Amino acid sequence: MSFGLRRWQPLLWVGGLVVLFGVAGVVELATLVSLNVYVILSILALSMALVWGVAGIFSFGQSVFFGLGAYAYAVLALGGQGSAVALAASVVVPCVGAALMGYFLFYGRISDVYLGVITLTASLILFHLVNTVSGADFRLGGVALGGYNGIPGVPPPALPGGQELDFVQLYLLSAGVLVLVYAGLQWLVRSRFGLAVAAVREHELRAELLGYDARAYKLAVFVIGAGIAGLAGALHAAWGGFVGPDVFGIGFAAQIIIWAQVGGVGLLAGPVVGCVLIQWLTTWLGQTRLADTNLVLGVIFVLCVLLLPAGLLPWLRERLRRSTGASS
Structure with missing residues (x-):
């Protein structure tokens, strides 16, 4: 009797969730801190899975949005704006950047090869730009950008009462975000929107002849991927307590x-x-x-x-x- 892979999938996912969250109560704190970076970067990897895997957009720009989210969170968290505002900004700022960049890329009919080159160039520009903004004159909201030294002392998110998350709670937050992002993307892929994106990926001209605006679908996916990458950047800055130009x-x-x-x-x-x-x-x-x-x-x-x-x-x-x- 054959037991197909689909029959085992629910058990595998339940087991994976048990391991993902249960490890917080089993391993030592130092090991948990190390594991947290794998979880955070996995969120960034999911943004790439969406942009490249689902939409077929070969982009070097995920590190750009990761860095924008990290810097947005660091500046607002250190500026006393609160964790909720800082986390929201870590999603909004990369989305705005992606919307501006993506509009010119997709509505300008830039091909995949040139799109990859342009997004890579954007990463290099930001890397060199952030490296130069050192000194007391370069501040955002009273927070020194630090140039090549980066921004140290980035605080972790805080609970509604104002108490900052400890390392275990920060890991659980990262794991929860990973699960929610993955589940949300699974739903998105199976939705009508996701099917339309897949149609655009497989044959853009045919999809447009059927009435779909390929440029709008690509832009939407690009923006969603940027928001996910930015949130991962914020969690990474909170995890390490630091953000520097190397993220670009x-x-x-x-x-x-x-x-x-x-x-x-x-x-x-x-x-x-x-x-x-x-x-x-x-x-x-x-x-x-x-x-x-x-x-x-x-x-x-x-x-x-x-x-x-x-x-x-x-x-x-x-x-x-x-x-x-x-x-x-």
Whole structure:
């Protein structure tokens, strides 16, 4: 008797949720703090899964929106505006930036290759711009931007009573955001909007002939992805208590692309798997110093493009599907 993969999915998801939230009460605090960064960056990976995997928009700009969200949260949180306002701004500011950038990109009919180059250029411009805004004259709301030194002392979100979240509560918040974002994207993909976006991705001209405004759908997805990336940036700034110009760097922008390619953009969970694997590998390489991290990541990216063009997770799913089909 065959037990298809779909039959096991509910059990797998329940088990995953138990592990995701239950680990907070099992591991040591130092380990939990380290795990939190995997959860936060997984939220960023989901934004890439939406933009590239669902809409087919090859963008280097997710690091831009991640950084904008981090800086918006840091400035407002240190400026005494409150956690709710700071978190809201970390979503709104990247969305506004994405709307402005996306309008000229999509309504200007910029092709995918040039779109990737332009978004990469935007990342480089912000990286060099933020590096130069050092000194007492460069302040927003009384908060010094710090230039290449960044903004230290970023506080974590606070509860309604004013008490700041501790490390365990911040992890649980990040895990909750990850689950909500993933569930929301699953719903979005299956909605009429998501189906229209998939139609635009598969054949833009045919979708427009059927009456869909491909530019509007692309712009909407681009803005939603920016908001998700910005929220991840805010959580990352709160986790580390610091934000600096490296969030706009080309190395970080390239890592996000590698996450998606390694894990597989064909599934929402693909870039998340790639994110966890690559972040673990870079951490391990940094600790052991066995090889240059950038060199190893470059080799992995090339091998995945050549040997696993669909990505690891879609490849594993296909292998499991074939094995269960053969055993039935």
